[in-house]
Amino acid sequence: MDALWMVSPLLLVPLLLWTSSTFTFYFKKFFYVAWMMFLALLAIPMSVVKSGGRDIENMRIIRFLVRHVKYLLGLQIEVSGQEHLQLQGPYVIISNHQSSLDVLGMMEILPDRCTTIAKKELIYAGTVGLICWLGGIVFINRKKTSDAKNVMCDAAKTMLEDQIRLWVFPEGTRNQQGDLLPFKKGAFHLAVQAQVPIIPVVFSSYNSFYHRKEKQFNSGTIRLKILPKIETKGMSSDDVSSLADKSYQVGTSS
Ligand SMILES: CCCCCCCCCCCCCCCCC(=O)SCCNC(=O)CCNC(=O)[C@H](O)C(C)(C)COP(=O)(O)OP(=O)(O)OC[C@H]1O[C@@H](n2cnc3c(N)ncnc32)[C@H](O)[C@@H]1OP(=O)(O)O
Numbered sequence: 373m374d375a376l377w378m379v380s381p382l383l384l385v386p387l388l389l390w391t392s393s394t395f396t397f398y399f400k401k402f403f404y405v406a407w408m409m410f411l412a413l414l415a416i417p418m419s420v421v422k423s424g425g426r427d428i429e430n431m432r433i434i435r436f437l438v439r440h441v442k443y444l445l446g447l448q449i450e451v452s453g454q455e456h457l458q459l460q461g462p463y464v465i466i467s468n469h470q471s472s473l474d475v476l477g478m479m480e481i482l483p484d485r486c487t488t489i490a491k492k493e494l495i496y497a498g499t500v501g502l503i504c505w506l507g508g509i510v511f512i513n514r515k516k517t518s519d520a521k522n523v524m525c526d527a528a529k530t531m532l533e534d535q536i537r538l539w540v541f542p543e544g545t546r547n548q549q550g551d552l553l554p555f556k557k558g559a560f561h562l563a564v565q566a567q568v569p570i571i572p573v574v575f576s577s578y579n580s581f582y583h584r585k586e587k588q589f590n591s592g593t594i595r596l597k598i599l600p601k602i603e604t605k606g607m608s609s610d611d612v613s614s615l616a617d618k619s620y621q622v623g624t625s626s
């Protein structure tokens with residue numbers, strides 16, 4: 373009987389931990405990173421066997437392996453406007469960027485032959501970095517604008533030569549304020565140089581279930597709205613600013 377009295381409060385500890393929302397926050401964050409690292413570890417040999425190295429077709433493997441992760445985190449993803457992605461050939465997708473959780477929404481709708489532009493630091497993220505490289509992700513150095521621009525100019529050519537679609541986060545960084553930061557110009561130069569349409573995608577705010585400051589990570593729904601394409605045919609570099617402004621307005625009003 374004495375032993376039971378000593379053990380029962382101890383049994384409460386995991387229960388209290390489990391119900392504490394701060395614990396849930398850290399647990400889910402840790403689990404997300406660890407699980408993605410593990411999935412990347414699986415994806416690396418699969419990609420090497422399938423394509424022999426860096427190849428955009430490896431994005432199919434990544435997309436397939438990531439799609440269940442939302443369930444493990446208690447998230448649902450609702451998509452509208454899927455028909456706007458049913459275009460032939462290359463295009464540029466632009467979307468707002470809130471957190472690394474955006475990868476989940478991205479993999480939900482990622483079209484074939486589509487990869488993304490990311491900061492070069494991501495390549496050092498262990499197995500995740502390696503699978504990003506194998507998936508053909510285009511890395512840019514944000515601290516060296518001229519290098520970043522050159523890489524994106526090359527990407528415009530590769531898009532056409534290899535029939536590739538590119539996903540760019542035109543805010544250039546993560547933003548959790550529920551609004552849109554001013555757009556950088558790279559995505560619009562890219563679309564104009566390749567003369568391909570832009571497809572805006574709007575992620576709903578994560579604030580209803582995820583708060584970094586308050587350490588909250590509850591269950592919730594991510595809504596993805598795919599908007600009609602914005603044409604760039606016939607545009608030149610002089611039109612880039614107005615194209616960026618127009619895309620920004622489309623994004624803020626959706
Ligand atoms: C199976 C397991 C799996 C595990 C996980 C797998 C994950 C798999 C994949 C998911 C990966 C997701 C990764 C997400 C990562 C997201 C990011 O990293 S976001 C950060 C990086 N991205 C960006 O920064 C893109 C947006 N930025 C830009 O486009 C910028 O414009 C820039 C090219 C970086 C330049 O930046 P900056 O100089 O600060 O800004 P601007 O004001 O835009 O430009 C200055 C000046 O230059 C002109 N200009 C810009 N680009 C070009 C160009 N390409 N060509 C010519 N000129 C250009 C621009 O017009 C400005 O001049 P102006 O006279 O003022 O107009």
Ligand SMILES: CCCCCCCC/C=C\CCCCCCCC(=O)OC[C@@H](O)COP(=O)(O)O
Binds near residue numbers: 491498
């Ligand atoms: C050994 C190194 C360990 C590092 C572990 C980190 C690995 C991350 C693991 C899982 C997350 C999977 C998805 C990763 C892709 C998301 C990357 C991301 O969102 O990068 C941030 C970038 O957009 C903007 O960054 P800044 O806020 O401007 O800076």
